[in-house]
Amino acid sequence: MKFKFNVTGLDCPNCAAKLAARMEKLDGVDSAKINFLAEKLTVESELPEEKLLVALQEIADDFEDGIKILK
Amino acid sequence: MNKFKKKCKKIFAFLKKEPVRIALGLLFFLPGFILEKCELTVLSRILCLIALVIAGLPVLVEAIKGIFHGELLDETFLMSIASIGAIVLGEYTEAAAVMIFYLVGEYFEHRAVRRSRGAIKSLMDIRPDEATVLRGGREERVDAEEVEVGESILIRSGERVPIDCVILSGNADLDTSALTGESVPRAVRPGDPLDSGAVVLSGVLTCKTLRPADESAAARILELVENANERKSKEENFITKFSRVYTPSVVVGALLVAILPPIFGWTEWSEAIYRALVFLVVSCPCALVISVPLAFFGGIGCAASRGILYKGGNTFSAIAHAKTFAFDKTGTLTTGRFAVSGVYPVGMDEKELLALAASAEYVSLHPIALCIKQAAGEVARPDESREVPGKGSIATVAGRQIAVGNRALMRQIGAQIRGEHTADAGIVYLADGSEYLGCIAVSDEIKPEAKAAIAQLRQLGAEKTVILSGDRKENVERVKKAVGLDAAEAELLPNEKYERLERLIAEGNGKTVYVGDGINDAPSLARADVGVAMGAIGSDSAIEAADIVIMSDRLDKLPEAIRVARKTLRIAKENIVFALAVKIGVLILGALGIANMWLAVFADVGVAVIAVLNAMRAMRIKKAG
Incomplete structure (x- = not known):
C-alpha cells in the first residue's frame, strides 16, 4: 500500500533524505520518499496506517526534535 | 518538585532555540573577541569557551547521534571536528566563531526556505477544505472530502468552488485565474460546469457535485505540481550525484592537507591542521542541495500560477532548447x-x-x-x-x-x-x-492570439513551425497562412501524424515540441521531446501523455512557458556556478594558507543563504511586457 503523509519541521533537504533513508530501514517498509519542498512523505508499506504512523514518528523523534508526521 | 522539573524543561527548550543560542553565544563571544585583541588571553578564552558550549553543544549532540546511525560525514560532525580542532590549536575565538556563524547561517537558511515554501504554498492554495452542503433543506458546513457526488452545495460570492460541480441555479461572475492564469472574469449560468479552485466574484450559486473532492480540478492540479518534483531535472540529478562525492572528497583533501605538507617539511603541523579545518568547514554541499531544487520548484509554481502546468523539472531544459514546433489544427490552433x-x-x-x-x-x-x-x-x-x-x-x-x-x-x-x-x-x-x-x-x-504566439516563438528561436492535421488540404493551408506557420501537412491519418513527427524530430536541430489536444494526439505528445496539451478542450489521454498542460488553451502561454523555463534554468545554473566557484576558491586559498576559518564559514553558510534567495526569484519571474 502507498501512504501519503504531511511532514513538518524539516529544515534541510539533506536531513530529509537522511530521515527517509532511516525510514526505509524499518521492517515492513518498502520505500520512503520525502519531498522536502512540498513537505510530503510517501511510504510504501504493508503495515496498517496507524501502526506505520507511530513507527515513523518514533524514527523522526529520534532523528531530530520538532518533526511531525501527520495524516 | 515536579513543577521545578517542568520549569527546567521549559528553560532548556528555550535555550535550545537557534536565535536564543545565537544571541547568548554572541553575548559571550564579542567581549571575548575584543579581549583577545587586548591580549587578555585567559579571560578571552573563557568567554569564547562559554560561547562555544552555548552555541555548539546541541550540534555536538547531534553529531554523536549521527555517528551511532553510521552517518560519519554529517554536517554537524564536520563542524564539531572543526571547532574542537581549533581549540586544540589554541584558536579559541575562531572555534567559537565557526559554531556561532554556522548557526547564524543555518538560521537564515531555514528562514529563507520556510518563506519560499510559504510563498509556494500560497500560490498553490486553491483547494478549499470546506464546503457548504444543502442537506434536508439545511445548510451544513462540512469537510469538502465528505461531500458525496450528486449532493447540492452552496457557493457564495468570494468563495472558491470546493468541488467540481454543475450550476443548478444562480448566475455569477467567475474568476478562474488560479486555474487558467486568465484574469478576465467569466460569466456563468445554470447548466454550466464549474471547476474547483475558481472563485465566485458575485452572486450565489446552488450546484450539484460531479466528482469527489480529491478527483476535482484543483486537487488534480496540486497532485500534478507536487509530483512534478519527483521528475528531476538534469541539474538536480547532477547536484544529487555531486553532493555524494563532494563531502568525502573534501574530507580526504583535508586529511592530505593536514598530513602531506608537514611530512615534506613545507609547513608546521599546527599550520597544516588549521588549513585542514578550513576544508572541513566548507565541506557541506548544502547551498547546492537546497537551492537548485528550490529554483525548479519555484519555476514550476510560477508557471502553475499562470495556468501552465509543468509535470516535471526535466521538461524545463527540453523546452528551453526547442527549435521545432508541430501543431495539431482543430482545438489547438483553432x-x-x-x-x-x-x-x-x-x-x-x-x-x-x-x-x-x-x-x-x-x-x-x-x-x-x-x-x-x-x-x-x-x-x-x-x-x-x-x-x-x-x-x-x-x-x-x-x-x-x-x-x-x-x-x-x-x-x-x-x-x-x-x-x-x-x-x-x-x-x-x-x-x-x-x-x-x-x-x-x-x-x-x-484562435485570435495564434499569430502573435507563433511570432513570439520565432523570436525565441523557433526554426520550424509545422501544422500536422487530418483535415482537408485547403482548410489546413488556410490556417497555416493565417497563423504564419512555415509548413503544413494535411489529410494525415493518426499513424501518419506520428510518422511525420518522428521525421521532424530526426531532421530538426534542438528539441521538438508537439502541441495537441485530441485522443489521437496522445502518441505524438508522448513521442515528442516536449508534449504540450490543451487543458480545457483537451482529452484526458492527451493531458495524461503531455509534459506540459496549458489550462486556458491559449497559444500565447507557449512562449511564456519557454520564458519561465529559460529563466529558471538560468537561476539554477547561476547557483551551481556561484556556489561551486566560491567553495573551490576557498578550498584553494585554504590549502595555500591564505583563507582563514572566518572566510570558510562565509563560504559555507553565506553562499547557501544567497543561493536560496536567488532561487526564490524563480517564483517571481515577470510576464513579458
Missing part, C-alpha cells in the same frame, strides 16, 4: 468553434453582404446561419422569410428577393456562381433574384 472566415461580395462591400445574408436568414437556427448573424451584429428584420429545406432561405429584404443558401439553391433560382472559395464548415451563396451577389465562408475559428 478554437473548434465555427465563425465567418471570409466574405466575398460581388459589387458591394463585405458589410453589406453580411447584413443582407443575416436578414435573409433571420428565422433560421442552422449553425452556419447563427455564425453569420453573429458576425453581422445587428440584424434587420426582413419583410418576409421562409426556409427552403436542405437548401437555405428565401426572403424579402427591403423589397429585394434575396436567396441565401447552398449551390443547389442557386441552381434552383438560376443564379450563376462566380469564383472558387473553400471553407471547413461550408459556404453560403447569395443572390438577388437570379443575380449573384457573392458568398460567405464559415470555418473553424482560428
Whole structure:
C-alpha cells in the first residue's frame, strides 16, 4: 500500500533524505520518499496506517526534535 | 518538585532555540573577541569557551547521534571536528566563531526556505477544505472530502468552488485565474460546469457535485505540481550525484592537507591542521542541495500560477532548447468553434453582404446561419422569410428577393456562381433574384492570439513551425497562412501524424515540441521531446501523455512557458556556478594558507543563504511586457 503523509519541521533537504533513508530501514517498509519542498512523505508499506504512523514518528523523534508526521 | 522539573524543561527548550543560542553565544563571544585583541588571553578564552558550549553543544549532540546511525560525514560532525580542532590549536575565538556563524547561517537558511515554501504554498492554495452542503433543506458546513457526488452545495460570492460541480441555479461572475492564469472574469449560468479552485466574484450559486473532492480540478492540479518534483531535472540529478562525492572528497583533501605538507617539511603541523579545518568547514554541499531544487520548484509554481502546468523539472531544459514546433489544427490552433472566415461580395462591400445574408436568414437556427448573424451584429428584420429545406432561405429584404443558401439553391433560382472559395464548415451563396451577389465562408475559428504566439516563438528561436492535421488540404493551408506557420501537412491519418513527427524530430536541430489536444494526439505528445496539451478542450489521454498542460488553451502561454523555463534554468545554473566557484576558491586559498576559518564559514553558510534567495526569484519571474 502507498501512504501519503504531511511532514513538518524539516529544515534541510539533506536531513530529509537522511530521515527517509532511516525510514526505509524499518521492517515492513518498502520505500520512503520525502519531498522536502512540498513537505510530503510517501511510504510504501504493508503495515496498517496507524501502526506505520507511530513507527515513523518514533524514527523522526529520534532523528531530530520538532518533526511531525501527520495524516 | 515536579513543577521545578517542568520549569527546567521549559528553560532548556528555550535555550535550545537557534536565535536564543545565537544571541547568548554572541553575548559571550564579542567581549571575548575584543579581549583577545587586548591580549587578555585567559579571560578571552573563557568567554569564547562559554560561547562555544552555548552555541555548539546541541550540534555536538547531534553529531554523536549521527555517528551511532553510521552517518560519519554529517554536517554537524564536520563542524564539531572543526571547532574542537581549533581549540586544540589554541584558536579559541575562531572555534567559537565557526559554531556561532554556522548557526547564524543555518538560521537564515531555514528562514529563507520556510518563506519560499510559504510563498509556494500560497500560490498553490486553491483547494478549499470546506464546503457548504444543502442537506434536508439545511445548510451544513462540512469537510469538502465528505461531500458525496450528486449532493447540492452552496457557493457564495468570494468563495472558491470546493468541488467540481454543475450550476443548478444562480448566475455569477467567475474568476478562474488560479486555474487558467486568465484574469478576465467569466460569466456563468445554470447548466454550466464549474471547476474547483475558481472563485465566485458575485452572486450565489446552488450546484450539484460531479466528482469527489480529491478527483476535482484543483486537487488534480496540486497532485500534478507536487509530483512534478519527483521528475528531476538534469541539474538536480547532477547536484544529487555531486553532493555524494563532494563531502568525502573534501574530507580526504583535508586529511592530505593536514598530513602531506608537514611530512615534506613545507609547513608546521599546527599550520597544516588549521588549513585542514578550513576544508572541513566548507565541506557541506548544502547551498547546492537546497537551492537548485528550490529554483525548479519555484519555476514550476510560477508557471502553475499562470495556468501552465509543468509535470516535471526535466521538461524545463527540453523546452528551453526547442527549435521545432508541430501543431495539431482543430482545438489547438483553432478554437473548434465555427465563425465567418471570409466574405466575398460581388459589387458591394463585405458589410453589406453580411447584413443582407443575416436578414435573409433571420428565422433560421442552422449553425452556419447563427455564425453569420453573429458576425453581422445587428440584424434587420426582413419583410418576409421562409426556409427552403436542405437548401437555405428565401426572403424579402427591403423589397429585394434575396436567396441565401447552398449551390443547389442557386441552381434552383438560376443564379450563376462566380469564383472558387473553400471553407471547413461550408459556404453560403447569395443572390438577388437570379443575380449573384457573392458568398460567405464559415470555418473553424482560428484562435485570435495564434499569430502573435507563433511570432513570439520565432523570436525565441523557433526554426520550424509545422501544422500536422487530418483535415482537408485547403482548410489546413488556410490556417497555416493565417497563423504564419512555415509548413503544413494535411489529410494525415493518426499513424501518419506520428510518422511525420518522428521525421521532424530526426531532421530538426534542438528539441521538438508537439502541441495537441485530441485522443489521437496522445502518441505524438508522448513521442515528442516536449508534449504540450490543451487543458480545457483537451482529452484526458492527451493531458495524461503531455509534459506540459496549458489550462486556458491559449497559444500565447507557449512562449511564456519557454520564458519561465529559460529563466529558471538560468537561476539554477547561476547557483551551481556561484556556489561551486566560491567553495573551490576557498578550498584553494585554504590549502595555500591564505583563507582563514572566518572566510570558510562565509563560504559555507553565506553562499547557501544567497543561493536560496536567488532561487526564490524563480517564483517571481515577470510576464513579458
